[in-house]
Amino acid sequence: MKVLWNVVWAVTIISLLVACRTNEEGTANVEKEKIKLSYAFFAPDSTFPAVQMKKWSEELEKRTDGQVEVELFFGGSFLEANNMFEGVANGTADIGLTATTYEPGRFPLLEISDLPSGYPNSEVASQVVNDLIKEYPPEALSDFKIITSFATEPSYIQSVDPISNLNDLSGKQLRISGALTPVMKKLGAAPVGMSQAEVPEALQTGVIEGNISSREVLKDFKLAETAKYVTDYPLTITSFVAVMNKDTWQGLPDDVKKVIDELNGEMSIFTGKYLDEHVKEAMEWSKETENLEVISLSQEEELKWEETLKEIQEDVVEKVDSKELPGSEYRDRLYELVEKYSE
Numbered sequence: 001m002k003v004l005w006n007v008v009w010a011v012t013i014i015s016l017l018v019a020c021r022t023n024e025e026g027t028a029n030v031e032k033e034k035i036k037l038s039y040a041f042f043a044p045d046s047t048f049p050a051v052q053m054k055k056w057s058e059e060l061e062k063r064t065d066g067q068v069e070v071e072l073f074f075g076g077s078f079l080e081a082n083n084m085f086e087g088v089a090n091g092t093a094d095i096g097l098t099a100t101t102y103e104p105g106r107f108p109l110l111e112i113s114d115l116p117s118g119y120p121n122s123e124v125a126s127q128v129v130n131d132l133i134k135e136y137p138p139e140a141l142s143d144f145k146i147i148t149s150f151a152t153e154p155s156y157i158q159s160v161d162p163i164s165n166l167n168d169l170s171g172k173q174l175r176i177s178g179a180l181t182p183v184m185k186k187l188g189a190a191p192v193g194m195s196q197a198e199v200p201e202a203l204q205t206g207v208i209e210g211n212i213s214s215r216e217v218l219k220d221f222k223l224a225e226t227a228k229y230v231t232d233y234p235l236t237i238t239s240f241v242a243v244m245n246k247d248t249w250q251g252l253p254d255d256v257k258k259v260i261d262e263l264n265g266e267m268s269i270f271t272g273k274y275l276d277e278h279v280k281e282a283m284e285w286s287k288e289t290e291n292l293e294v295i296s297l298s299q300e301e302e303l304k305w306e307e308t309l310k311e312i313q314e315d316v317v318e319k320v321d322s323k324e325l326p327g328s329e330y331r332d333r334l335y336e337l338v339e340k341y342s343e
Contacts, residue, residue: 035068035256037248040078040093043197047220048278049097049240050074052150052271056242056263063259070095081195088144088245095147097242101177102195106140107239108320109330114180114236115313118338119154122214122279123272125237126150128337130268133241136330144243148264150271152214153279154234158227159210160203164295166304175199176212180236184212186312187305196221203227213238216275219282224290230283231295233305 039057041050050072057070073079079087084098100107101114113132119125129151137146155176163169170188177193184191192208196217202208203226210227211217212235218224249257286292297305313331320327 033067035064035252037068037070037094037244038073038078039070039095039097039242040073040084040087041097042076042079042081042084042195043074044220045072045074047196048216048271048275049150051274052148052267053097053242055270056148056267059263059266060256060259063262064256068256076197081197085140085144085243088243091245091247093245094248095242095244097240099177100138100239100241101180101236104181107138108323108325109136109327110138110239111180112313112316112320112327112331113334114151114239115183115316116154116235116309117237117313117334118342119151119234119237120342121272122151122153122237122275123269124338124341125153126268126272126275127265127341128334129237129239130265131337132330132334135333136326141241141243143246145246145249146264147242147244147260148267148271149239149241150268151240152238153275155213155236155238156215156234157210157212157231158215158218158223159229159231160227161209162229162293162295163210163231164297165301172210173208174210174212175202175208176236177238180212180238182316183236183309183312186308199223200226212236214275214279216278216282218286218290218292224286224292228291229293229295231297233297233302235309 039053041053043050053072057072060068060070073093078093079096081098081102084096087093088096100110109132113129119128130149133146133149157163157174159172159174163172166188172189173192174184174189175194176184176191181191181193194202196213199208199211199217200221200223203211203223211223215230218227283292317327317331320330
């Protein structure tokens with residue numbers, strides 16, 4: 001009888017273990033069903049926004065234990081800057097990354113924060129922009145899930161000939177991202193709107209006489225081979241935003257959504273820090289390899305530029321206020337955040 005009882009007990013234990021294992025495996029299979037996402041960007045994979053994409057995808061895959069796989073498409077191989085939002089909206093790509101300044105008029109509040117506002121670097125600018133987008137969600141992105149946002153360091157004039165005053169700047173054909181052309185017009189230049197990817201050829205062929213952007217492009221796009229001068233005066237920033245197709249977002253499991261939300265602010269900080277370090281490397285490389293020269297403005301000249309740029313921001317804020325949008329409130333919050341993150 002005792003032997004029989006032991007046999008029955010052993011069979012029961014084995015059955016329970018098998019059942020538990022089956023249940024665990026079954027649950028694991030459901031939880032770890034593979035999710036594949038496509039992520040598009042218009043510039044090459046060596047650029048700093050693309051580095052952010054790689055880091056974001058690595059972190060997402062790691063934190064979901066491989067449940068999510070992200071396929072990255074760089075250099076406009078999937079979507080270009082001019083159709084990024086449309087492509088994500090119609091499902092051509094699950095996620096797209098682009099610069100908001102490439103679409104003038106679509107992001108009126110961001111146009112305020114893109115203007116010269118005392119940003120010391122990309123790390124501060126990125127966190128400010130990320131917070132502002134969360135606090136003042138752009139109406140143009142209401143049909144998307146915002147994955148992350150960040151910004152460049154302030155832009156600088158990178159020119160074929162030295163520019164040290166407004167007279168040197170007058171009439172110069174300089175590339176700048178679309179929404180910021182009024183800045184250079186006000187300073188007397190002749191701004192040319194085009195994507196950063198088009199700049200190297202445009203400089204080499206003389207279509208433009210310089211580029212205005214953050215300085216990592218001097219190395220990333222080899223612009224220092226043609227643009228031998230940088231005017232040491234901080235101008236506008238360029239804001240970037242990554243968005244996901246709303247249906248794709250709604251179809252994700254809650255635990256995956258949680259990871260993506262956690263990565264939003266983290267990637268803003270990561271990207272800003274990365275870019276600031278990369279800018280230092282790019283400037284050193286440009287000086288040592290291409291004999292890049294940094295041109296300083298006189299104190300008198302700096303005052304002229306500051307007065308002009310202050311007028312521009314005031315005009316933009318008034319224009320935004322007139323559309324019954326919180327332009328003045330947004331500007332005040334902008335300066336609070338710049339001070340907060342600059343400490």
